[in-house]
Amino acid sequence: MTSPSHSPVIGVFDSGFGGLTVLRSLLARMPAARFAFIGDTARLPYGSKSRRTIARYAAESAQFLTQEQGAEFLVIACNTASALALDDIKQAVSVPVLGVIEPGAAAAKASSTTGDVLVIATDATVQSHAYAAACQAHGLRALEKACPLLVPLVEEGWTSHDVTRNVIRIYLNELLADAHAKGMTPDTLVLGCTHYPLLRPLIEEAVPAGMRVIDSADSTADAAAQQFKSAQSGDGKIEPATSAQELSTTDPETNLVRCFATDSVEKFARLGSRFLGRPTGPVTLVDLGG
Amino acid sequence: MTSPSHSPVIGVFDSGFGGLTVLRSLLARMPAARFAFIGDTARLPYGSKSRRTIARYAAESAQFLTQEQGAEFLVIACNTASALALDDIKQAVSVPVLGVIEPGAAAAKASSTTGDVLVIATDATVQSHAYAAACQAHGLRALEKACPLLVPLVEEGWTSHDVTRNVIRIYLNELLADAHAKGMTPDTLVLGCTHYPLLRPLIEEAVPAGMRVIDSADSTADAAAQQFKSAQSGDGKIEPATSAQELSTTDPETNLVRCFATDSVEKFARLGSRFLGRPTGPVTLVDLGG
Structure with missing residues (x-):
């Protein structure tokens, strides 16, 4: 071979x-x-x-x-x-x-000082809780959220569109509210889908100041x-x-x-x-x- | 059997x-x-x-x-x-x-008085031009548009969400502008995807007054x-x-x-x-x- x-x-x-x-x-x-x-x-x-x-x-x-x-x-x-x-x-x-999961989790570990990280991904990835498990093995707490509209928005080519900006804000606000309700202080967001790097500029606009965005690619x-x-x-x-x-x-x-x-x-x-x-x-x- | x-x-x-x-x-x-x-x-x-x-x-x-x-x-x-x-x-x-194509085209024929109809559908349906051909066989002119974000929006459950309302307006405005540029006077819109009936209320809000919406289901x-x-x-x-x-x-x-x-x-x-x-x-x- x-x-x-x-x-x-x-x-x-x-x-x-x-x-x-x-x-x-x-x-x-x-x-x-x-x-x-x-x-x-x-x-x-x-x-x-x-x-x-x-x-x-x-x-x-x-x-x-x-x-x-x-x-x-x-x-x-x-x-x-x-x-x-x-x-x-x-x-x-x-x-x-x-x-791609373990390298993403390892990069989150290197990035996070609070030990709390967020992960956005497809429905199946989130349901598997593979990122949460990999992060936990690194001593991190991870909160995952499925964002099923982001892949079709990328494939539509709307990577800098106001609709996409709006959808990202909705998803991230829901995720942040959920994290705060759980008493977490996340400082790192992992992009757990290979489509998401194309949305990185909009995602970086939408995260709170100081939060680092990890590209698993x-x-x-x-x-x-x-x-x-x-x-x-x-x-x-x-x-x-x-x-x-x-x-x-x-x-x-x-x-x-x-x-x-x-x-x-x-x-x-x-x-x-x-x-x-x-x-x-x-x-x-x-x-x-x- | x-x-x-x-x-x-x-x-x-x-x-x-x-x-x-x-x-x-x-x-x-x-x-x-x-x-x-x-x-x-x-x-x-x-x-x-x-x-x-x-x-x-x-x-x-x-x-x-x-x-x-x-x-x-x-x-x-x-x-x-x-x-x-x-x-x-x-x-x-x-x-x-x-x-589902021929019944949709036949219903468009029964609905349209101007002879010009619009069709929204998935990318593959539009690329096939099957609706345009079926409409043409009924003596209609049809203009088709792919709306690939609508299926994931329905599957996300955002059937009455402002994002969906916005996406529908964007798609329909593009389609109407295209129709007018072609000198068409469409009076009927065919929902050429089985997911779209769940968006019918938002679609009826977005179409011009007097335009009839045909549900191919x-x-x-x-x-x-x-x-x-x-x-x-x-x-x-x-x-x-x-x-x-x-x-x-x-x-x-x-x-x-x-x-x-x-x-x-x-x-x-x-x-x-x-x-x-x-x-x-x-x-x-x-x-x-x-």
Whole structure:
């Protein structure tokens, strides 16, 4: 499964294209690695589905990345799948797997001085209480809130729209009121959905002065870069292409990233560029049988 | 495949539970029939998926209703599937199949005096231009607009919220401006999505004075009742239970409607009651293999 060149492949998975915010952060930190990204767009959104279904879908995408694309390290750039199906994914493949929950919780720990943090995410992520559990393991108290309108608002392109500003204020005011009613003094807000980094400016406007906003995409990319480096030095098998010479033969806009989707590749390419912050390049349609 | 009792089964299909607004209208018009409803919730929303994928999914649900539940008449209570996959569904089963597009267009024809109508729907329904084509066949000019935020707003329960009122005004003002720019004088608005009947009060507030709002759920139920009656008298095979005596042995809250979902039956039962206007009764989980 090792790729033919010296440059290893890192597989990145999401139910849609929101995970491209994680890939964007990964590219900034690991410019020498190659990436295979799959968005299971035929079956999105995972946020409204059951754990059983999400686990089955996510394992199929993970196997595609390792078996078909030769990925030697997997980043689950999907909060819902990380929350509900990380163990199932780890069982389905034989490479290291990193989700987005634990890095987000670790970054919240580093940020918070009061020990109280807030988390906004999709319904399924919140119902799993995966962030609360991960935060608790770091000695934090976390209060989570589902914000189901934010993903469709991002996908509508209303990322700086007054309606979105209003919806964010409503959600955050409800969450803050709930936190205060519980006697909490939160100083950190975790963005527990890969769509939310596109709303970061509006969210930072809406939080109380002094509250820090943690982007789990950035936290995950930091953790992935570190773990990948450890995995490399650990068994010596994974050899990333770090020389400028080797990279100079590739086009950074297309060659280092291969994108796959299970449906609507045109929509993926069109919307995906907003999340990736650059063109996705050609997107290949994949049938995972669902 | 005929059901054991004299009361025939009408199968109703949607990608989610929005189609329960059609079932609600059907129940009001055909109180003696029995209904099997399936919501393909594991794979919703269809609105963002390709024609190929939608056709495959819809055919599987249609076959479940006819083969497993003995449905002798199918109502496709899903605008996206009706727009993109009605022919595929008809090919997949051997019973009469009615979609929601044609009844909506026929009702628009009956309503409009100017011959210009507006249609609001999901992205996939609009991209199919199925309403425009059906309206054109009736001699109408139709202008369609995708309103992708309305479904999540309904599912969030914000059916009388100021944010929703604002979003509806934005969408309708854009649509009206576009219509006027095209020299149209629309007098009828078709709700081309089964979620939208829950927003009807806010939509009626937002349309210009004198504009009539057509609910395709009602139009479809009217057409289904008529076609079903014709199918009955046509071959004499379908014998609905119309006697009060036969019906008196059943509990109208549960026995006449059987609901199935491909995921999250609790969510289906919880949200579905809003659309059905009464409790859904027990919801059975079905695996369609996707």
